[in-house]
Amino acid sequence: SQQGEEDPQALSIQEGENATMNCSYKTSINNLQWYRQNSGRGLVHLILIRSNEREKHSGRLRVTLDTSKKSSSLLITASRAADTASYFCATVKAAGNKLTFGGGTRVLVKP
């Protein structure tokens, strides 16, 4: 079974709105990473947050991590049409050496 699972599976918003997606996982982690994938392309790394961190920012992206709830969220503020993509969370387990991906959230930003 997948270590990380995203919610919602799909999201449709207007340009300028914020988009929030969540990721839940099952076991203790070393870190959690978010990636973006444009249609039919490879993945691009967005943010890595370690288990001892609670929040990280990168431009219009904000990631939070709640290890007590085993969950993370990715917020995209002031979305643009170019943000249309699938977003994946991925975790590295506390004693692990692999990155395990969730099923992704498809985000559509309408102009």
Added chain:
Amino acid sequence: DVKVTQSSRYLVKRTGEKVFLECVQDMDHENMFWYRQDPGLGLRLIYFSYDVKMKEKGDIPEGYSVSREKKERFSLILESASTNQTSMYLCASNDGRGALNEQFFGPGTRLTVL
């Protein structure tokens, strides 16, 4: 800029054929990974390698093998392709300790097995 390249964007093969997917990275990364991506399942790790001539099984290694003869090149081999191996294949690399750091992905190879 890190660049990970894959030999083909699209590939069509017949059942039973031997298939080679090549991946090359230009950043002297120690670690390389092969994933397959299927709708609703996210990415699943097939094999990975932490050093030349070294390989470790991922979550779904059955039906696949790999080769890492040079640091920059990691090949995925389908010994006898089957229709259930139709998928998007993604190669990635990174440096440092295993999977802990961000991974850099290639553009993917969409393989269809008829």
